[in-house]
Amino acid sequence: MELHVRYEGDDDPDKCTARKLARFDLAALHRSPRSVPSGVVLDPHAERALSPADPDDVLVALDCSWETAEAEAFKLDGPHRALPFLVAGNPVSHGTPFRLNTAEAFAAGAYILGHESLAAELMSKFRWGHTFLELNAEPLERYAGCADSAEVVAVQQEYLDLAEE
């Protein structure tokens, strides 16, 4: 599985998780949208949830600040998919649902698409990485066992209902 990042560079470079993954040769950074290959785009605004039915060869994320991550910013080729209910494990957004950093989004995507060891390798580069995998162990396992996006959404609903109680 290849990981590609459309890199906006408008967030703190010292804390940027995409840059760290690139330093370990785990992801490729693209400063121009034209050089980003077509692949499954991890897009929180997408209508369809990522599921094991999606292609697992190329995953793309947009690394930018959350202030500029509006829908128009995600103009990239390929099917756009939202990650289902998962909570951030990083210290900046710890416990916040849906608001993952780029490394967490890639780890979640890899896990759901059947690449658990890649998810573990990505998270091993961050001191909080194990927290993300521990906090989300059950939902990740369940999403990875779904047949399609509709099943993922049904499982997600159980977590949303629990979160509302």
Ligand SMILES: C[S@@+](CC[C@H](N)C(=O)[O-])C[C@H]1O[C@@H](n2cnc3c(N)ncnc32)[C@H](O)[C@@H]1O
């Ligand atoms: C907005 S950037 C913030 C990155 C942060 N500056 C960092 O250093 O990791 C996070 C990216 O991860 C992906 N992502 C995060 N949460 C997501 C979700 N719930 N669904 C789909 N993609 C998500 C998107 O590509 C999003 O643009």
